[in-house]
Amino acid sequence: MTRSLCDRVAIVGMGCTKFGELWDTSADDLLVEATHQAIGSVPGLTKDGIDAYWYSTFASGHAGLPLAKALKVERPVTRVENYCASGSDAFRNAAFAVAAGVYDVAMAVGVEKLKDSGYSGLTVNEPPGNNTGPEVSSPAIYALLPSTYSKAYDVAPGDVRQALTHIAWRNHSNGAKNPDRAQYTSVVPKEKIEKAPKVAGDLGVFDCSGVADGAAAAIIVRAEDALKYTDKPVYLKGMSLYAGMSNGAATAGERHASFPEVVACAAQVYTEAGITDPRSQLSMAEVHDCFTPTEMILMEDLGFSERGQAWKDVLNGDFDLDGVLAVNPDGGLKSFGHPVGASGLRMIFELWLQFRGEAGPRQLTDPELGLAHNMGGFPGEFISFISIFGKELG
């Protein structure tokens, strides 16, 4: 039995660094920046007021010690790692602790320093294994999706390609309105997107998210205490996390055009938050656009589009900043890159700004409810996290 956390916890402060190739900035620097921004966003709050920390990083540090050392805090610090959903899971566990009444104020902070490795993309240090995994890169694994989607719904490959181009174009256009924090802040013409060098299959450079360093942090309290800290808190309406059991891609007969973990995750969070028609009830959604076909399929798995219709809705501009449901208004992973431990909290940061009316040139008109979807892994074995936030209680 899963019980709802709807309206039981709130975010009262947040911080988010600039994302990018931050050669002059260490992981410690990023932690200091994000946490102090978050603390500074709550009038009167000091570091001593934070009772416990959940610190997420995929590979930029071990245990809770890097945070404790960088911030000079003697507090409970738990490191959280759950692939690309690490930042979200840090938030989730901090929310549990506050809701349980164990702590009054908890911080979730995520960081990743990807660029120091000298490699492009994520590098994973797996435990010793039998070395039977195929040497297939992440872009190649996701490059299978456009064709399987095309076949599953009998959509012309050219139409799917146009939709992917639109997603890249739109997310970069949104990112161009986010110059203070996004990694990429230029509008990219559709022609340039389509003519870009291919990375894997039909996926070109602009179909793949960037590789960036960054950090983000959130301060979490019980909902009834929220107004003691800020006059514009953001309330958690529901959250859900699913770990795939490695079936989707491995099961014969599957069309490989949907992510079952996301479907299950969405069903649960919508029940928690009382959402029956996400497309009309949500004002915005931050989704995990690691590759453009991921975002297209997510539109269906999250219930924003009918099955087989996402490509059309995308091309219709339904998910543009001025569409029926703004998707990735901050620019998404496409514009921010994907510092693994930080991305989940970066998504929530955009909801925080939008609900508080602080999103500048990308500000939506009076958003009420928003969704953040963050996931890690690969088709067939995903960690999927969805949270829903609102501006008001009730």
Next chain:
Amino acid sequence: MTHKLLAYATYRPHYTLPRSVVNAALTGVARGSGERTVAGYDEDAVSMAVAATRRLGAGVRSADQLYFGTATSPLLDKSCSLIVHAASSMHDRAFTLDVTGLRAGFGVLKSASTTGGVAAMADMRTGRPGSAVELEGGDGAAAFLFGEGADAVAEVLGSASVPMEVMDAWRVPGTSHALVGEDRFVDHALGRAVREVVSEVAKATGQTDPPTTSVVSTLNRRLAGALAASIRPDGFTDVQAVHRETTGYCGAADIGLLLADALDAAVAGDTVLAVSAGGGADALLLRALKDGPLAGVGGAGRRRPPGEAIGYYQYLTWRGEIGREPARRPARPSVAPPPSFRDSDWKFGLVGSECLECGKVYLPPQRVCRCGAVDEVRPFPVADLTGTVVAHTTDGVSDSPNPPSLAALVDFGTTGRLLLEVADARPSEITDGTEVEMTFRRTYAVDGVPNYFWKARPKNRSSK
């Protein structure tokens, strides 16, 4: 006591190197006829031996001996026959043995024909760039199953040996280039040995008539042809000529490839003399009991579908003669012995699991089924299944000596799916619906230590 030959099979890699390409690169003149076979960058003697052995069919599983012969064992000290054993799904009480050097091919043939069991042989010939060893060498594998059975394809009439201490070919440990003695001297020594061994085998078997067919495996192609013709001047020597034009001298595997080709060309009642000339001479005389080609029992015709000719630069890169700049990617993980040991059935045998309760197949095997059953499983072998490509892509990120690498999501019908690397194919050769077979490959090496696992490759396109 000798056993009958129950099945035989060969494996020639998909790639070839035309001799004219080598000469054009080195001298500017594209002269030279024919081509040599070239193991893919992800193949070695072990993986090729596995390919040939698996082609022997189901009889391999009950064989009690496996003799593996090669002069290019990827690991020393450790027995590589154990890898061939594990990847060929042989029973777990079989005896296995590694035999080394160029004479290993004949050695495993004679051993298996004496005790019964499998003779597997594979080799890669690498010489200095531009050398005769390089130009006239080849890569390949052959396998023979001996035993008792009514359905034998040939019987062994006898054998003879004339050992001779002679510096005809050698390779210093730690080096990759094969070296050979001066042609005219080697011709002299080996020519005498072959004449003597032919006489000895006739005495040993009582077969005083010349054999219907003879094949001679030796480093020097002219000597090989001349000796084969001398044994039976009017005999069929086309096998030898075709082998030189399409394959080249394949080291320890050469005698096996030639014998298989000769059996393919034979009809029931023919006698076939296989002579290995190196360090003296060894000979095995067989009588065919069936008409060739014997594809039905794992043999195959000499005519092979065209492979893919590669350039000289590509060959030198795959052979490690040219150290190309690798993609900027993290180092691959070292081979961790305990996990490979525990998961041997999966890693080497490609055996998954099937739930006894609900029938779901798991690749790799799982103890717990999503239906709730625990440890209610039976093995589910995949290596011999034909898969269908559901989706495929190029991969410009993963490092490969043969870019772009290819990946495919492969469906095995009513069972499970696997995401696999694709071997022996250009991007244009893989489409949705392409039928693929499983192939055991050397996926990478760390500090020279090879890691093996399975890949997919287009079915029925390979040379036999």
